[in-house]
Amino acid sequence: MSATQCAVPPTPAITPDLALRRLDDDIFRPMESFPTRRWWFAISITGALATLFVVCVGVTITQGIGTWGNNIPVGWGWAIVNFVFWIGIGHAGTLISAILFLLRQKWRTGIARFAEAMTIFAVICAMQFPLIHTGRPWLAMFWLIPYPNDQSLYQNFRSPLEWDVFAVGTYGLVSLMFWYTGLIPDLAIARERAVHPFRKFAYGLLSLGWRGSHKAWNHYEKAYLLFAALSTPLVLSVHSIVSFDFAVSHIPGWHTTIFPPYFVAGAIFSGFAMVATLIIIMRKMFRLEHIVTIEHLSAMNKIIIATSLMVGYAYAVELFMAWYGGVAAERYAFMNRAMGPYAWAYWTMVICNVVVPQLLWFRKIRRSVVLMYPVVILVNVGMWFERFVIVVTSLHRDYLPTSWDMFSPTWVDIGLFVGSIGLFLTLMLLFCRFLPTIATAELKAVMPGSQPSHGVNHA
Amino acid sequence: MLDANAKTVGMVGLYDNVDALVQAAATVRDAGHKNWDCHTPYPVHGLEKAMGIKPSPVPTVILTAGLVGLIVAIALTGGLSAIHYPIRIGGKALLSWQAFVPIYFELFVLFAALAAMASVIFFCKLGRWHSPLHDSGxxxxxxxxxxxxxxxxxxxxxxxxxxxxxxxxxxxRDIRPLLEQEDEDNSII
Structure with a gap:
């Protein structure tokens, strides 16, 4: 590679020669035209899967969680695997919208809205699992939020599960507000473009009468910046607290201090893989290849490599510490992971998360939609298996060999997981139909020539 | 849309170029006008200086709300665990604040973020669905x-x-009257 090629230019925010009006047309057209046949086809499949989710929730609630594969010792089965998986998916959205915003990575603007929507829907999916795991979700509110029982006793605030309530609840709400704040100016664009009076009314109502006044922009930008500043530590705290659910317990394989950073890196890793998985389809479906460019995908792939290495490092450190720590149960837990009855799951995880992403070192693969697609799909698979390995292989054989047992999922477990994917994709498809998928006003502000040139009287 | 009852309530100057807008804003500021504002499709940096508007109080509001959240969290966890129903768990102190740090942090963020959302609505004067700018198209x-x-x-x-x-x-080059629809009650409530 020559020296000039090594000096990497910053990833551009957008294809340079795009007029503002055409930008509006390109982004808002999918919302304004009748859904394409492809869209109907996609939503009929995801809708069917979402229905499966509802059916499985119904079975769980009417017949109890005995319909799941959970047993003793594997008291936390797929429900917690899925919970951690979905929460992790959401983290890329916040990373893109908040951390990359604070780092002034302008390329993020093109994918931020889509990733934020993904965060919200992933958190919605994640929250279902602990709620239905309580068995009687309609009472869960009394058990989760600080509310006394009939003995005037409150929740134990020292419990990581209670921390989770605060962390995930705050995360869901803050992500929703951050997303909506970003949407307001774009909803105003949608209102002005709307022809049908109902659309005009609905978008007008949601845009809260936004008028683009600079006095308003002045406050808005400050609030937006602070939302980003608040979300950045928040996203790191959420997966750290999720990892405390495991790390604070005494189960071999869980009780390690590397868990918080390991979980956060894994979350970002899986989240970026999911953003890539979906945005590749979205940009094709709605013909937005000139707005979400190969540069964006390539930049995401670089983050995937970086986080893959972090996750690989965490796997290695776990093994090393199990050996170096010299605790027999801990050593056995890791031997059992790599060579026990669930070794296939462990090696699936290692291959998908550590080996396969190394292909992205090749520029050709990183910059080819067709070649990188299998990689990001496998990362999604691998990250689900990571949570499966952590939850199931640690629990199924702990200190007491007489209570060892195997775990196998039932059709309800499988239905809930596949159904939650359906629910997630259905929400994504509805989002693409009804809301602007690209942060338009924000993108206009970072386009070349959109800001005043120097030499203007600013005094 | 507008009909014969429309009333002129102001003037609008439209620009195609952001530099022209910033320069014009500086001129208007120096001429000492009061009831005027710039409206743009996206935030234009440096315009607040050209318009001479004060820094936003939003950060102060958000920080204050965050601190209120922190105090609420300290009162909630400490009050309930050590005073209202003291239980010793795992031989730890009743007021083992270290274990409550995650809740302190989360409530700080939650209150601050709620204040951020509320300040966007309040300071940007949102929730007023009608304006002459909408009426005039x-x-x-x-x-x-x-x-x-x-x-x-x-x-x-x-x-x-x-x-x-x-x-x-x-x-x-494009100067228009700002029109407002008169016949109906414009308040939302």
């Missing part, structure tokens, strides 16, 4: 790719001719 251009300086002349202190002359001086 100028919002369609502002949300897309044009920049506007808007003068409100409801109080009658400034004449439309003076404003028009000044806008023309700044190089504005």
């Amino acid at each position: 100028i919002m369609k251009e502002i949300t897309c790719d044009r920049f506007a300086i808007v003068f409100e002349t409801r109080d009658g202190d400034e004449s439309h001719e003076d404003i028009r002359a000044m806008l023309e001086e700044t190089g504005c």
